[in-house]
Amino acid sequence: MKFNFEEEVIAGHKVTAETKKLWSIQMEMAQKLLEVCDKYGLKIWACGGTLLGTVRHQGYIPWDDDMDFCMKYDDFKKLLEVGPNEFEDPFFFQSYDTDSFWSEHIKIRKSDTTFVINDLKTWKHNSNEGVFIDVFPLIGAPNDLNEIKGDYKKITLLQKLVLNHRCYNIKSFTGKTKIIHLIEYCISSLIGVNRVKKNIRKILNKLDRKYDGHSALLAFYSLESMDIKKIPIMNNEWFNETVYLPFHDMMMPVPKDYEKELAVKYGDWKKPVKGAAFHSAIIIDMEKSYKEVLWSSDSNRQG
Secondary structure, three states: OOOOOOEEEEOOEEEEEHHHHHHHHHHHHHHHHHHHHHHHHOOOOHHHHHHHHHHHOOOOOOOOOOOOOEEEEEEEEHHHHHHHOOOOOOEEEEOOOOOOOOOOOEEEEEEEEEEOOOOOOEEEEOOOOOEEEEEEEEEEOOHHHHHHHHHHHHHHHHHHHHHHOOEHHHHOHHHHHHHHHHHHHHHHHHHHHHHHHHHHHHHHHHHHHHHHOOEEEEHHHHHHHHHHHHHHHHHHHOOOOOOEEEEEEEEEEOOOOOHHHHHHHHHHOOOOOOOOOOOOOEEEEEOOOOHHHHHHHHHHOOO
């Protein structure tokens, strides 16, 4: 993607040359993702901060450092099937099935870069940690989320089991926290982490089938919220049509009723409110692979 990589002030915020390099890499991955979705007839839309940036800034929110997309669950499952064969090195299709990953969403990574967002001490760092973009499934849901409160709690618990088994360096914790992580690790080991993963997908499939055609949609990333009352509910009809809006020098797919989605998630979305980037990376390197960078970090810590 074409960028002026010089530092500049955008909407009152200083955007560094490093940030622009990050944006350029993410847009390269996004373009590949959109090409794959087009090849298989899969519908995909910008969501979250990427949707907000598209509409309000015709590009990134100046203080943002990631890209988010969403898909209805049937198309998401199809992408899970075809994705691993469509993204060749240095791209990497990261999911439950292709890496030691903990969440039922997809990350497209660039393996010859580094974007580490988790603590070096408490995290195993045994999976791909290149620069990434996110793809989240949209799940059918009732208008009253209390109807799925039990399923919501099950998914939250099961995701914690996967997280403990695949990601946490339990030896780094102490006291009660360590005991809790050990218990969750033992449970996931007894059940089997693949079985835990299958149970999460089983619940999501059940919900999506049960509420297919209903008015409500639930973004999967919302299920990581601890308070079900704060989860925003979207309307299925908002996604009946796709329109394309400029995003820097590419065109971004967004739902036709994007203003309604933005209002649900952000309220007065037209007024910029500067905030910290959601992913505050511990280590960023656009020129070196995460393998090289993390190996160097491990050596320095041991030395």
